[in-house]
Amino acid sequence: MLFDTPAPASPLLQNLNPEQLAAVTLPAGNALILAGAGSGKTRVLTTRIAWLLQTGQVSPGGILAVTFTNKAAKEMLARLTAMLPINARGMWIGTFHGLCNRFLRAHWKLAGLPSTFQILDTQDQLSAIKRLMKQFNVDEERFPAKQTQWFIAGAKEDGLRPRDVETRTDDDRKKVELYQLYEEQCQREGVVDFGELMLRSYELLRDNDPVREHYQRRFRHILIDEFQDTNRLQYAWIKMLAGQTVEGRFVPGDNSVLAVGDDDQSIYAFRGARVGNMADFVREFEVTHQIKLEQNYRSYSNILDSANALISHNKKRLGKNLRTDQGPGEPVRVYESTSDFAEAQWMVEEMRQLVRDGIDRKEMAVLYRSNAQSRVIETALFNAAVPYRVYGGLRFFERAEIKHALAYLRLLENKDDDTSFLRIVNFPPRGIGARSIEQLQDAARAAGRSLHDAVAAVGGKAGANLSAFVAKIDVLREQTQGLSLREIIELVLQHSGLIEHYRSEREGADRIENLEELVNAAESFVTQEGFGRDAVAMPVDELRQSPASQGLDPNLPITDEPLAPDAETGETMSPLAAFLTHAALESGDNQAQAGQDAVQLMTVHAAKGLEFDCVFITGMEEGLFPHENSLSDHESLEEERRLMYVAITRARQRLYLSHSQTRMLHGQTRYNVKSRFFEELPETALKWLTPKNQGFTPSAFGYGGGYASTRGGSYGSSKESFASPPVPPQKAAPSHGLRSGMQVFHNKFGEGTVLALEGSGDDARAQVNFPRHGIKWLALSVAKLTPV
């Protein structure tokens, strides 16, 4: 046996494999768990917490467990309460942002925030930035608001305030200036964005010794899920809670940090995630225990072998190999189609067969690299009347009508929230146009006040209209005092005129339905167990509670110390404030019609953490997957490979990979070669449904005569080849005579390989990989390319 662990004494520890058991029962100290896909990571994490509690090593108040998504946090909590009859309230289990919010609600004064601070989501943040840029006459051509937003969010992810950002160019300086102005605006309005929640919490911990020491003493065990996805700031935040930096050197504290992650599943570098945190963690936290969970309980070995072989092409790895006790299972099926249309058509037929073989549609997933690819697939499924569900897109709290209603509610809470003010000042229309608003903004700027407060300074008809609006809000605020959350929302919906407005709109019925759903959401928020956990701050109560009062062993070490200076701020939030927080931090499931047996469509990113019996990975082409923007540098190509690794490991039983010779993109037909990832998969695990290495010959490879499907295996077998699907108009072969995969010669760059072709006639372009000069796009009307 690998680990010398005592026989499981507790029923908690039964049925754990040796590595899992070792991880669950690790002694105090810092440790890293490398948890492969499908290796029972969540189980280990929750059992670890349960075991710590049950063996009296820690009280619930001493636990800090951090995840990235609300879903993961909820699942952890649910599993934990199923394992142990404990009061989960004292535990800090939640997302980074949820916990930071909780922390800031408790210490708002020390953090320099109003007690009613509101949270800006990404949309709100963008509109706040646009407003700011207009106000300061920033050229939006040179500084697109989106880019400014990206810059600010990126800086915060790295823990940088404006003065910390290095500037080289004038553009940099301008961006930093905007960052500074944005900060001042947010501060004035009493709002914080997602990054700010993290950064403020971090800075308060860093700058306030009593607060930091309190929480350091309190959280004996810190557990972090998906550690490979942490950004610089999140890692720094953890260090703040679990150690000291002495003369620039980090010294781990005496609490225990358990980081769980998988470097091979790091797919969020583009939003600031830093896999390097894993190696840094091992070094800086002087990790003595590293455990690899490599036993996979999800997939058959053909699938795992494919995943292992693929990911072995990455250089930067901590090293890990998944294994399973299940047999080889079915081969990984590979299909080549002539067009994206045909690819979708084939998939629909295949799915129908799977349904006939008794597979639930909800156990089938179609994964693609980018959202744009879903369209063709949706059309094919729709035409074939196959129920499907697309992940992604607007979530409940992001819908316009919901955001409008929330803006009213937010203004009741915080009158200075100008973003909310502007959203609804003329919605529904009440005769307040751009001119009036401009006047108001000028007045507000002059007085250094919020829009709400500056209304009195605007005269004339505009002023009257504005005053009427503000009066309405103020009256609503009065009227809603003491009402229940449900009553507040109902009253606001009525008096805002939103319902009425949507009633007169053609497409309004859905929106009204959603607004009614908002009342329900609030209702269940109040009654459900969710209330009071994530959103409401009650740290003072918790802190003053002794472990004994939580129904635990009174001999446990007391970890709850009296709180730092502004402890008096621990008053419970109003249900409205809590609900608004909830709305901002948890944009709502986007499970529109959950429960229906529908095929699941989503990007590979969205599929992380999920699993399905049958998985189709589509669009396996150079330029798409790996994405063309990732081809130029090694780092991002490795991330693409990890993405493919994530995609493969979603499948339990059956995996399909498909690629198409042509694909409509941006309204033009592109000619693609199959993905390089095919070359990185083990031939023995694959089964080519279409002849391998079929060159690109549009006319020679038609529809219908494709292949005789000879499925075997667990789903029974079917023999018939497909009925010919409708034949779409076939594109003529391109006139330039080039094909993907061809070797060509260029006068300047020399010999190269054609990777992709797009456009036709004068617009035709070719993407060519020149070994000495890299990958280039060349306009065929200009560049002379001769086939070698």
Added chain:
DNA sequence: TAGATGTTAGTTTTT
């Protein structure tokens, strides 16, 4: 102020 028309970009995304 609103609807109409033009313009432009177009990976991946949770909080």
Added chain:
DNA sequence: CTAACATCTA
């Protein structure tokens, strides 16, 4: 090719 956005005209 679209969808989202911005600008223009009734």
